[in-house]
Amino acid sequence: MNFKIPLAWIQLAQQRIRFLVAVAGIAFIVLLMFVQLGFQDALYSSATQLHQSLKGDLFLVSAQYKSLTANQSFSRTRLYQALGFNGVESVSPMYIGFAKFKNPVNGEKYSIYVIGIDPGKPIFKLPEVQKNIDKIKIPDVVLFDRNSRKEFGPIAQKFEQEKTEPTIEIFPFNSYRGYRVRVGDLFSLGPSFGVDGNLIVSDTTFLRIFPTSRPPEMIDIGAITLKPGVNPEKVMEELRANLPNDVMIFTQKGFGNFEKQYWATRTPIGFILNLMLTMAAVVGVVIVYQILYSNISSQFVAYATLKAIGYENNYLLKVVM
Template identity: 45%
Template sequence: MIGLIFQQIQQLRRRTPLGWLQLTHHKSRFLVALSGIAFADVLMFMQLGFQTALFDSNTRLHHSMEADIFLISPQARNLAYLSTFSRRRLLQAMDIPGVKSAEGMYLGFIDWKNPQTRKQTGILVIGINPDKPAFNLPEVNSQLNAIKMPDTMLFDSGSRGEYNKVFAQIEQGKPATTEIGRRTITINGLFKVGASFIADGTLITSDQNFLRVFPRQQPGAVNLALIQLQPGYDPKQVATALKSQLADKNDVKVLTKEEFIEFEKNYWQTNTAIGFIFSLGVTMGFLVGVIIVYQVLSTDVNAHMKEYATFKAMGYRNAYLLGVVFEEAIIMAVLGFLPGVTVSFGLYAMTRNATNLPVIMTLARAIQVQVLTIIMCMISGAIATRKVQSADPADMF
């Protein structure tokens, strides 16, 4: 009976991958290696999460706007800095077949007193025509009549900052008042979009109220034009017709909704330091992982150099020995990824609660980091096996 058990144990050991046996031979070193990989994965997860949150948060308003085509100034940099152009372009756009409506929108940043803390902070104010829904937001569209009242606005309940008491007060049907510039305004309702890297919060009001708050804004100059099409018309074809119609005008740029969103993303990706920093952070996390895994595998290869030399003396080729090291690399990539993704879930939740930014774990990102981890470990394995390939059994003994 004892002999049978021993035989089964021996068979099990023969089936166990050699790479696993080598890694687990020094358990403390193996755990340190997994911790290092998990750390590198957390770095990549966080940087990718911040980068995606950068794009998603700054295009939330774009996605919610009820329009198929947009007109912006050629000097526009992003949603926060759109410049202005003549309102006459809206009337000219109405002459294009397929255009159902063309409405102007005002956008501007201004300091206001936080209605809860009374501290000055920046806020994005959007002015729209209250007779024509500009957003695909039921909470806004159901309260358009409210913002027709002088100095009345709707506030984003996803704003970043201390507003919990104000939100509770408004939800109970009690308007909140505060100051913007030298005017007293009333917050009469809530909607939810969320904070972004552009603004901590957003107010939506009528175009007339916007002009009261921004007296220097010319009524005949708008920041953005929202063009809706009649059913059955292709936005790209209508956009091409609009470009031809306005070709001699140098104050407007025609974009479809997809192009408008890409315009915003491209600004943050290429024209700001923050987009570069997040991309660099992913690269640094990847390189840190390569270095950590290389150190572990290199140490393991050196520790077993005589065994590798013995394998070569027995007739095993370099391909077999490389396979063992790559096997170790894949095992480390898979096992190190598990604590990395687990910790990242917690950090994502903590970041969302602290910043109101859409830092969310997705399956696509998890797969992306897992693939990067495997590539990272394979690169380290390829570097570490150079000594194995050059090992001469005669020099080992």
């Protein structure tokens, strides 16, 4: 039995060095594209990990809301108004804000994200938070994110290894007066490009940490839990049609996508990553073009001969590609 060896393979076998260089060039650009996509995924995954850890079918935020790191508060009344709509089972308020965390070892202060919740209406799906939710019912007791960056000091190590509950000092950004709290337990969430570390506290403790900058009736996020079998999209449309336009309503997926859009289009890191991905694609096109151009130029006589003896353009195109 006779086997036909493809002409394209014969050409590649005759020019092995050029073939290997072409493979290396294409492999490089593919690797470069995957690296850029990996950076983008890391950005978006870290930016939305808090969204994914929240319980709720719908989420209420201010109409001026841009991101978890650039948010605006809204009236708690809006959340209670949502509770009156058909299909809504319960609502949970959440306060968020940045404070300065004093490293107990070197005394340096670093920005930390403080999340205040109502312990009676848990909003987190994280098992460690659910397990230790009763601990933050005690005033001035917090849960510390063990995955926070190292600049906050050995807080998690002290708790886990020395079996002690470290006392830490937190400063509102508009105050030089610190507020002491005790670490009651740990949880795992992790930092992002905008957040270096996290604390979860009760709403009461949150308002003690920020006594002047945050009125109790102003919240940052409202989680809405629907009754079983209720269509979230339908309830969301009803809320949008009937609530004042000073709030926005999202499904959990839409809430995360809104955050991704912010980081992709309105932050320097998002612009740089998009630019690098575009540049990688352009470089890839140029490399592939140069490979094809070089191959056609070196085999121009052979292709002309094939054309002269009757082969059609489609056949030559298949050989080149």
